[in-house]
Amino acid sequence: MDHIEVFQRLGVALAIGLLVGVERGWQEREIRAGGRAAGIRTFGLTGFLGGIAGTLQSMTGPFLPATIAVLLGLVYIAGKWQETEENHDYGITTVVAALVVFGLGVLAAVGDVVTAAAGAVATTVILAARHSLHGFLRGLTWVELRSALLLLAMTVIALPLLPDRALDPWGALNPYSLWLLTITIAALSFAGYIAIRLMGSGRGVLLAGAAGGLVSSTALTLSFARYSAEAPEGARHLAAGAGIAGALSYARVLVIASALSFTMLVPLASALVPAIIGFVAAGLFAAWRSQTATEAPEIDLKNPFELTTVISFAALLGIISLVSKMAIDYVGASALFVVAAISGLVDVDAITLSTARLVGSTIDVTTAADVILIAVAVNTITKVVLAFTAGRREYAMALGEASAVAVVLGGMGYFTARSFLPA
Known part of the structure; x- marks a missing residue:
């Protein structure tokens, strides 16, 4: 290792400590000077010390870094004890953070610098999210916690035990694949669910629409x-918030389909990107036309990790996958259009997953894109119908206008691009 590389690695180790030290110093900025166990300078030096210990490891062996880590921990514990006597703050986060910074400093010196830097950023984010995480835990219900734990157990323990082969003559029902896709969709939905829970009752309508679109745009539209x-x-x-939710649901379809089959990206993007732009533009225009800004209501969304929700989606995905394969075998690929239209009345994710899995082996990219876009269009119309049946006429009309703009722009984009795409 030459001198330049040593300087670079020590610089990263110092930067790691300073980054975490900025967050720690900001959190304890109200404490008098000298009254806190560690601040930006102490954390910066801790990271630098880790870098030095890691650099010397090649000459002294692992005993020196280990010894310094133990002594450093004792020093931080003593300092924290003194701070506790004065402020009655019994948290040990600062001590743990210091040991993490020292470890990342050692890693920066002898291991992968990028990994060490990423670890520092992750550590800082976790430390800075203290109030949000505590608020989330206070609002977390036992049902939500139980569902998440049960689902984790079923995924980590049960998933490896599931057979990774088709159990039906049509090759549609692979338990391992179906469950893995189900958990992936639940995790994606859970991100939006958590965002809504963290935003609380003071969230804006447009922001709530964006988060709700990741969970269920249909449920948000109805709420x-x-x-x-x-x-x-x-x-x-x-209606503007519901339009934003529709745009996010389109983006969700594009990401899911492209992740399973990258060849789907271009044909779907040619339709969905203009549709997303149309939905967002029409939604913002509706918000601008609205004379009164309102606060977002409580959205009737189910926890995506609730066991009944997950099992129901897994069953729906399995049924659509089986019906799709049988329809192709007995009728032809054109039968998928009917399946897509029916599926779009209820859900878009299931038909998107099942169709994307067939690309290349059973159907071509163009057919798959047509199938998914039919389901998306039917689902969009369904949400407008729900708006007319459950909401005020002004709400339904505004959402209908935004949906029409999205569908028209999406259709224009798709058919224009199709003339240039290979068959």
């Missing part, structure tokens, strides 16, 4: 429709 009957003056504003 906003019902609320529009109670707050008619904010109907257009609520």
Whole structure:
């Protein structure tokens, strides 16, 4: 290792400590000077010390870094004890963070620098998210925690035990593959669910629409429709939020399909990207036209990790996969259009997953894109119908206008691009 590389690695080790030290110093900025166990300088030096210990390891062996780590931990514990006597703060986060910084400093010196830097960023994010994480835990219900733990157990323990082969003559029902896809979709939905829980009751309609679109744009559209009957003056504003949710649901379809079959990216993007732009533009226009801004209501969303929700989706995915394969074998690929239209009345994710899995082996990319876009269009129309049946006319009309703009722009983009794409 030459001198330049040693300097670079020690610089990264120092930067790691300073980064975490900035967060720690900011959190304890109200404490008097000298009254806290560690601040930006101490953490910076801790990371630098880790880098030095790691650099010397090649000459002294692992005994020196281990000894320094033990002594450093004792020093931080003593300092934290003194701080506790004065401030009655019994948390040990600072001590643990210091040991993590020292370890990352050692890693920066003798291991992968990028990994060490990424670890520092992750550590800082976790430390900075203290209030958000505590607030989330306070709002977490036992049912949600139980569902997540049960699902983790079924995934980590049960998934490896599931047979990774098709159990039916058509090759559609692979238990391992179906369950893995189900958990992946649940995790994606859970990200939006967590975002809504963290935002609380003060969230804005457009922001709630964006988060709700990751979970279930249909459920959000219905919740906003019902609320529009109670707050008619904010109907257009609520429709704007539902439009944003529709745009996020389109983006979700594009990501899921492209992740399973990258060849789907271009044909789907040619339709969905213009549709997303149309939905967002129409939604923002509806919000601008709305004379009254309203606060987002409580959205009736089920926990995506609730066992019944996951099993129901797994069953739906299995049924659609089986029906799709049987329809192709007995009728032809054109039968998938009917399956897509029916599936779109209920859910888009299942038909997207099942169709993307067939690309290249059973159907071509163009057919798969047509199938998914039919399901998306039917689902969009379904949400407009729900808006008319459950919400005020102003809400339904505004959402219908935004949906029409999205569908028209998506159709124009798809058929224009199709003339240039290979068959």
